[in-house]
Amino acid sequence: MESIQEKIRLPEITSRPPKGVNKEDLANKLAFLTHYLQTRDNGAASYFRKEAEEFLREFISEDMDIETAFDSVADDFTNIPFPAPEHPTFKFIDLFAGIGGFRMAFQNLGGKCVFTSEWSDSSKMTYAANFGEVPFGDITKIHESLIPDHNILLAGFPCQPFSIAGVSKKTSLGREHGFKDETQGTLFFDVARIIEHKRPQAFLLENVKNLVSHDKKRTFTIIRETLKELGYNLHCQIIDGKHFVPQHRERIFIVGFDEKVYNRDEDFQFPILPKPSSVLEDILLNDVPDKYTLTDNLWTYLQNYAQKHKEKGNGFGFGLAARDGIARTLSARYYKDGSEILIPQEPGQNPRRLTPRECARLQGFPDDFKIVVADTSAYKQFGNSVVRPLVEAIGENIVNIITKK
Missing domain, CATH: 3.90.120.10 (DNA Methylase, subunit A, domain 2)
Structure with a gap:
């Protein structure tokens, strides 16, 4: 009889699903299964258990114990190049995850990833091969209540223009508009709604340098005001990756800390940049x-x-x-x-x-x-992707504050 391991293979199954199987549906089921296996030893597992069990039962006999089934496939998804630390000191989520540059950096700092999302099928394959986890897909289709609690939110979200149509009209009528009106329809809205619902202690966002001047600076202004409206104290800086790798790569990094937790007194500083040395x-x-x-x-x-x-x-x-x-x-x-x-x-x-x-x-x-x-x-x-050692240097200063608290 064909083993479970032979029936469920990564990354091949995500690129060449069995005949008659919907690719998106299969990827979503694999996301539940692999997320459950990666979080089996902590509270986040409850978010994925039901769907993971239903999927696995499609491959096993009726009399097979489900825990035995989970054990039998666990090695396939946990024997990976970059496993989570055995004794993590904080939890984080990885949005617009790409191939896992953020995840690798924050795992190296002692963190446990409890949720990840990425829309690109080929990036999911690379992510799964290295971290044993298939990311969930389109973040716009994922309700924020389905995301586990976490300490730090990470996101390298795409840069999009914001429409401000209707804002002045609502203001004249004395109505509140807020981020839900100003950012609706952009992918940043999904970052904001998750921050609002889950209230992480901190977040780290990354984007191209031109985000700051994009759309006559309106895009960055709305992003900053939105995050402040959500109750986060912000720290922003453009940093060149050349301090860590032989590449001129300027990116804007936005770090935020929950004002209700830190009272704007988190004493965060961006890292002192080493002199460029690699060629x-x-x-x-x-x-x-x-x-x-x-x-x-x-x-x-x-x-x-x-x-x-x-x-x-x-x-x-x-x-x-x-x-x-x-x-x-x-x-x-x-x-x-x-x-x-x-x-x-x-x-x-x-x-x-x-x-x-x-x-x-x-x-x-x-x-x-x-x-x-x-x-x-x-x-x-x-x-x-991101310059992994640069992200790790910024992350270290965030984690120092989180773990002290």
């Missing part, structure tokens, strides 16, 4: 397959494109990176032509792209982080 050579592989070298046609195109814009006085063009320097910002579009970070090679050779493993290193991921998707998806995933 691109430090993350490069010694033996790189020929497929990463640009073809003659692509290299000619990129040079002509750069020359055309140079003549027009524009700065557009490829980035030939110095091995003893730092790279430009790695973006999700890197899979297209790799033009923002090209590695020079021997004289007479065209430059090459970074490999996915080098992209992982450029974001501060260790070499035992599993890359289980094709190169195109891997480039997108690492381009959308």
